[in-house]
Amino acid sequence: MLYDIFIDPFVQMYDMPDFFLQVLWEGFVAGILYALIALGFVLIFKASGVFNFAQGIMVVFAGLTLVGLNENGVPAYLALILTIGVMGVLAYGVERVVMRPLVNQPDIILLMATIGLTYFLVGFGEFVFGGEPKQMITEQLGLPTGSTAFEIGERGLVILQHIDIAAAVIAVLMVAALGIFFNKTRIGRALRAVADDHQAALSVGISLNQIWAIVWFAAGLVALATGIMWGARSDVSFALEIVAFKALPVLILGGFTSIPGAIVGGLIIGFGEKIGELYWGGLVGGGIESWLAYIIALVFLLFRPQGLFGERIIERI
Amino acid sequence: MFYREAGQFKTSYKADQALMPILQDRVGLAVILIIAFAVIPATANDFFLTSIMIPFLVFSLAAIGLNILTGFCGQLSLGTGAFMGVGAYAAYKLTSIFPDANVIVMVLLSGVFSAAIGAVFGLPSLRIKGLYLAVTTLAAQFFLEWCFIRIPWLYNYNASGAIEVPHREVFGIVASGAEATPLARYFIVLGITVFIALLMANVLRGRIGRSWMMIRDMDIAAELMGIRPLRTKLMAFAVSSYICGVAGAMMVFFWLNAAEPSSYSIRLSFQILFMVILGGLGSLSGAFMGAAFIWILPVILKFVPGLMGIDLAAETIEHATFMIVGALIIFFLIVEPHGFARLWAIAKQKLRVWPFPY
Numbered sequence: 001m002l003y004d005i006f007i008d009p010f011v012q013m014y015d016m017p018d019f020f021l022q023v024l025w026e027g028f029v030a031g032i033l034y035a036l037i038a039l040g041f042v043l044i045f046k047a048s049g050v051f052n053f054a055q056g057i058m059v060v061f062a063g064l065t066l067v068g069l070n071e072n073g074v075p076a077y078l079a080l081i082l083t084i085g086v087m088g089v090l091a092y093g094v095e096r097v098v099m100r101p102l103v104n105q106p107d108i109i110l111l112m113a114t115i116g117l118t119y120f121l122v123g124f125g126e127f128v129f130g131g132e133p134k135q136m137i138t139e140q141l142g143l144p145t146g147s148t149a150f151e152i153g154e155r156g157l158v159i160l161q162h163i164d165i166a167a168a169v170i171a172v173l174m175v176a177a178l179g180i181f182f183n184k185t186r187i188g189r190a191l192r193a194v195a196d197d198h199q200a201a202l203s204v205g206i207s208l209n210q211i212w213a214i215v216w217f218a219a220g221l222v223a224l225a226t227g228i229m230w231g232a233r234s235d236v237s238f239a240l241e242i243v244a245f246k247a248l249p250v251l252i253l254g255g256f257t258s259i260p261g262a263i264v265g266g267l268i269i270g271f272g273e274k275i276g277e278l279y280w281g282g283l284v285g286g287g288i289e290s291w292l293a294y295i296i297a298l299v300f301l302l303f304r305p306q307g308l309f310g311e312r313i314i315e316r317i
Numbered sequence: 318m319f320y321r322e323a324g325q326f327k328t329s330y331k332a333d334q335a336l337m338p339i340l341q342d343r344v345g346l347a348v349i350l351i352i353a354f355a356v357i358p359a360t361a362n363d364f365f366l367t368s369i370m371i372p373f374l375v376f377s378l379a380a381i382g383l384n385i386l387t388g389f390c391g392q393l394s395l396g397t398g399a400f401m402g403v404g405a406y407a408a409y410k411l412t413s414i415f416p417d418a419n420v421i422v423m424v425l426l427s428g429v430f431s432a433a434i435g436a437v438f439g440l441p442s443l444r445i446k447g448l449y450l451a452v453t454t455l456a457a458q459f460f461l462e463w464c465f466i467r468i469p470w471l472y473n474y475n476a477s478g479a480i481e482v483p484h485r486e487v488f489g490i491v492a493s494g495a496e497a498t499p500l501a502r503y504f505i506v507l508g509i510t511v512f513i514a515l516l517m518a519n520v521l522r523g524r525i526g527r528s529w530m531m532i533r534d535m536d537i538a539a540e541l542m543g544i545r546p547l548r549t550k551l552m553a554f555a556v557s558s559y560i561c562g563v564a565g566a567m568m569v570f571f572w573l574n575a576a577e578p579s580s581y582s583i584r585l586s587f588q589i590l591f592m593v594i595l596g597g598l599g600s601l602s603g604a605f606m607g608a609a610f611i612w613i614l615p616v617i618l619k620f621v622p623g624l625m626g627i628d629l630a631a632e633t634i635e636h637a638t639f640m641i642v643g644a645l646i647i648f649f650l651i652v653e654p655h656g657f658a659r660l661w662a663i664a665k666q667k668l669r670v671w672p673f674p675y
Contacts, residue, residue, distance in 0.1 A: 051448055097647075098647055098651075101651040102650065102651060102654070105650075105654050106654075107447070107448060108387075108393060108594070108598075109594070109650055109654045111448070112590070112591070112594045112646065112650055113646075113647050113650050113651075115587060115590075115591070115646075116591075116643045116644070116645075116646030116647040116650065117643065117647065118643070119639050119640075119642055119643030119646065120639070120640050120643030120644050120647070121643070122639050122643075123636045123637065123638070123639025123640030123641075123642075123643060124636075124640050126632075126636040126639070127633065127636040127637060127640060245455065245459075245583065248451070248452060248455060249452050249455070249456075252448075252449055252451075252452045256448070284467070287463060287466070287467060288463065290459050290462070290463050291456060291459035291460040291462075291463055294452055294453075294455050294456030294459055294460070295456055295460070297452050297456075298441060298452060298453055298456050301441070301444075301445050301449060301452065301453075302441060302444055302445070305444050305445050305446070305449065306449075307449070315537055
């Protein structure tokens with residue numbers, strides 16, 4: 001038993017490096033996608049202190065809108081632009097209808113409001129586009145679909161899906177773009193100011209409402225990109241919402257307010273989950289992917305209660 | 318005018334400290350209890366009992382359980398569904414190990430197991446606070462759900478992987494299993510719910526309940542004033558999980574008859590959390606109001622289009638229900654973030670000063 005836990009998995013890793021690399025790659029891709037969802041959370045949390053539970057559903061909703069429009073005869077690129085428009089309208093609507101009246105309410109009320117939003121979006125998405133899973137329009141969007149095999153050592157083979165590579169590249173580009181946006185543009189600076197201190201930001205003439213709408217829109221764009229990538233790996237349906245729950249430990253692991261934290265957290269969870277499932281999962285009957293992420297996050301939290309990159313929590317009486 | 322405590326003098330400390338010092342409250346509660354114990358059983362049909370009243374009571378009890386943890390002790394939990402599941406599976410195992418025992422006792426005992434598990438998952442709450450705590454309870458949710466699927470011993474190695482409630486009699490009346498009458502089930506569920514609710518009403522205003530509220534308001538300050546955080550928080554987790562576990566066991570034994578792991582999924586946790594928030598954090602009567610709203614609204618929505626003569630597909634109705642419930646939740650949070658309990662308090666105040674509001 002002890003041998004199975006402590007030695008055998010490592011022996012396997014050494015014996016079959018190609019399989020191990022494949023697992024690592026899988027973990028990397030999953031981690032990137034988790035990180036993208038967590039990124040959407042972080043954007044909104046930083047700017048408004050709202051824990052946006054609906055981010056996962058926004059991912060599905062964006063993907064569904066894109067595919068649904070395409071199914072109804074809209075060309076792929078036009079559908080993409082229209083979907084961006086829809087996310088913009090959604091951002092504005094959420095800011096106007098949900099967030100503005102709830103300013104200054106306790107965290108848990110805001111959390112609940114976003115869960116309410118989740119229900120609404122699930123119902124609305126299924127109402128408009130139907131509940132059955134849909135195929136993502138990968139090819140029409142000009143994304144690569146094939147795969148490349150690399151030979152490792154003498155007999156090993158690692159297969160990389162092109163779509164996964166594209167996902168990784170897009171994720172990196174997106175994070176870079178967000179970094180530039182946050183640091184170099186006027187609006188980005190305003191966003192950071194709002195994140196630091198709402199009242200101080202207000203006093204120098206930054207419109208909170210505008211900033212929130214922008215931030216929700218940015219989160220919507222991130223959601224759209226995530227939706228396309230995730231949809232290309234599996235079908236687009238509301239079953240994907242389970243992925244949104246996965247983003248939670250990622251977020252908590254990285255700290256609520258840190259963009260690098262979201263990325264690192266995503267990668268840790270992605271790697272940990274895949275390696276744990278494939279090398280240790282068999283010992284307890286498999287399927288441990290569903291909860292391993294939470295346990296990993298929990299272990300990290302016990303040592304750093306504010307997450308890896310979170311701001312230190314100072315309590316005063 | 319209708320609700321005025323003027324003239325109700327108390328002549329002893331005991332009377333002054335009573336659970337309900339105001340006559341109107343006592344009358345109101347008595348009326349509600351009479352309706353629940355006599356009027357509804359006498360008039361309601363089976364459909365009303367099985368699809369509205371029994372689930373409503375089960376959910377109310379679960380909402381009370383979560384309310385103790387989240388509303389009174391301030392620890393956010395997203396694992397309610399799993400704790401209810403623990404109760405259900407424990408009750409199932411207990412009845413299959415002790416087939417002759419009284420099933421009501423078994424249901425009440427099953428909560429002990431979920432209390433133990435709840436206390437274990439409550440341990441991190443000493444170090445992790447606020448929204449971060451959500452992840453530990455989510456860990457509980459997904460881990461326990463996985464256990465329900467992967468440990469065949471829990472469901473007696475059934476091929477279906479679901480638990481089915483056996484036929485059991487209590488004092489010669491069929492209490493559980495497919496043959497149990499809705500009326501018998503209703504009385505059992507009602508009895509347990511009322512008993513636990515009254516018990517909790519008393520616990521919450523006593524020393525234990527007040528120490529929970531101190532922890533909720535500020536745990537460091539409470540610690541300085543001599544409340545032990547470890548004991549108090551774990552007790553809140555244990556008591557809350559006990560009640561949720563009993564509710565979960567009642568859910569399968571007296572309502573659904575059979576349950577599979579997906580019955581106790583995260584959706585159930587959210588549903589209960591909605592009940593607590595909409596009803597009002599930190600209010601027992603709010604738990605009932607929230608449960609009524611969240612459970613009964615979709616049931617009504619299902620029948621409204623039919624009554625209005627509009628013929629809609631079942632799917633469409635389901636989607637529309639989702640939308641409407643989501644929108645209403647947001648609406649109520651905006652209108653009254655403190656829930657129905659606050660609305661009720663406002664209404665009582667209005668009644669008190671009516672008809673001269675100034």
